[in-house]
Amino acid sequence: MAQGRIRKLIRIPPVSLTEFALIDRIRARSRGGDGIVLGIGDDAALLQPLAGHWLAVTADTLNSGVHFPPETLPADIGWKTLAVNLSDLAAMGAAPAWGTLALSLPHADAAWVDAFADGFFALADAHGWRLIGGDTTRGPLSLSVTAFGQVPHGRALRRDGAQVGDDIWVSGTLGDAAGALKLWQDNGLDVTRPAADADVEFLRQRLLRPTPRVELGLALQGIASAAVDISDGLLADLGHIAAGSAVGADVDATRVPLSGPLRAVLGMAGAQACALSGGDDYELCFTAAPGRREDLQRVSARLGLRLTCVGQTTAGSGVSTGRDDPGAGYQHFA
Structure with missing residues (x-):
């Protein structure tokens, strides 16, 4: 943002790129990897999945x-462009492998593209995900x-495997992004610069x-009965x-994990509202049989990640919290 203000002040136009120069700029940041027979530069990429694995495929679009x-x-x-997709793979218990990127830009500004690539490839490289x-x-x-x-045959986490009487778990804390x-x-809040207040900056x-909880998704293979990432709100x-598994879900709102910063900034009532219905958390919500509680405690300790049981699945349908109006979560076309 500061860079844009400076350009406006001294009237220096952005350094514009042609389409092919833009592609070359991004291609220079990408890396090769296992399973890539042919990467960027042809009409399509060629991939060789691991033997005995299914391909998990997801797509997300982010609009300004x-x-x-x-x-x-x-x-x-x-x-964030990549994080939301890796979160979907995590919810399936899939190890990130490859993917494509489609960019619609008002103009091809070299500095903007380079900065975008800094964030995008920092996360891609951390998870061994390759742009193809x-x-x-x-x-x-x-x-x-x-x-x-990629996920081994029969090991994918799905939405339709929950059984009546399963525990309902969530990772991390919820509502922080909605609070921001x-x-x-x-x-x-100014999203373009660090906040002076530590709670607001968090x-x-x-x-x-x-x-994206990639490591957790992999660890939940064989433990969780169903899973989903929290993008539109916990409920x-x-x-x-609940719908996919034909069960009901009973959530104790007082057990939903809230961060100290969220409570400090919004108060308990505001924090709970964000946690239940706010969305944009990209934590995992999953179910598991009660007999798996010790396994999940070990996963939590190994990953250094808080896992909280917030309720149980029930016979019936829908999600209940015991609150009068918990909110429905984010819906694009509501």
């Missing part, structure tokens, strides 16, 4: 002003990734740089498990 504030810095946009192709076009700022992961978004909407980071996404 819908999925992130328009002034968000390009490095943070790059990180994509597309570029001129238009409103929009970013779309199709991501491939609320602050931004109320003009109480929430800002949770909004801009979510952590909405848990509802997908």
Whole structure:
């Protein structure tokens, strides 16, 4: 943002790129990897999956002003663009492998593209995910990734495996990103710079740089009966498990894990509302038989990640919290 202000002040236009120069700039940041027979540069990539594995495939699109504030810095946009896709792979218990990136840009600014790539490839390299192709076009700022992961036959986590009487678990703390978004909407947060208040800065980071729980998803193979990532809010996404598994879900709202910063900034009632229905957490919600509690305690200790049992599945349908109006979660076309 500061860079854009400086350019406006001294009237230096951005360094524009041709489409092929833009592609070359991104290709220079990508790396080869196992299973890539042919990568960026042809009409399509060629891949060789591991023997005995299924391919898990997901796609997400992020639009300016819908999925992130328009002034968000390009490095943070790059990180989040990939993070939301890796989170989907994590919810399937799949190891990240490869994917494509489609960019719609108002103009091809070299500095913007380089900063975007900094965030994007920092996360890609951390998880061994390799870019194998994509597309570029001129238009409103929009970013779309199709991501491939690999999971051994029969080991994928799905939404339809929960059984009546299973525990319902969540990872990390919930509501932090929604809390940051609320602050931004109320003009109480500048997403382009670190906040002076440590609690507010914690929430800002949770909004801009979510952590896809890839290691947890892999560890849950053979333990969890069903799983989903929390992108639209705990109640909405848990509802997908309930519907897919033909069970009900009873959530104790007082057990939903809240961070200290979220409680400090929004108070208990505001924090609980964000945690139940806010979305953008990209934590995992999963079910497991009660006999798996010790296994999950060991997973939590090994990963250094908080896992909290927040309720149980029941006979019936829908999600209940005992609250009058817990909220429905985010819906794009509501």
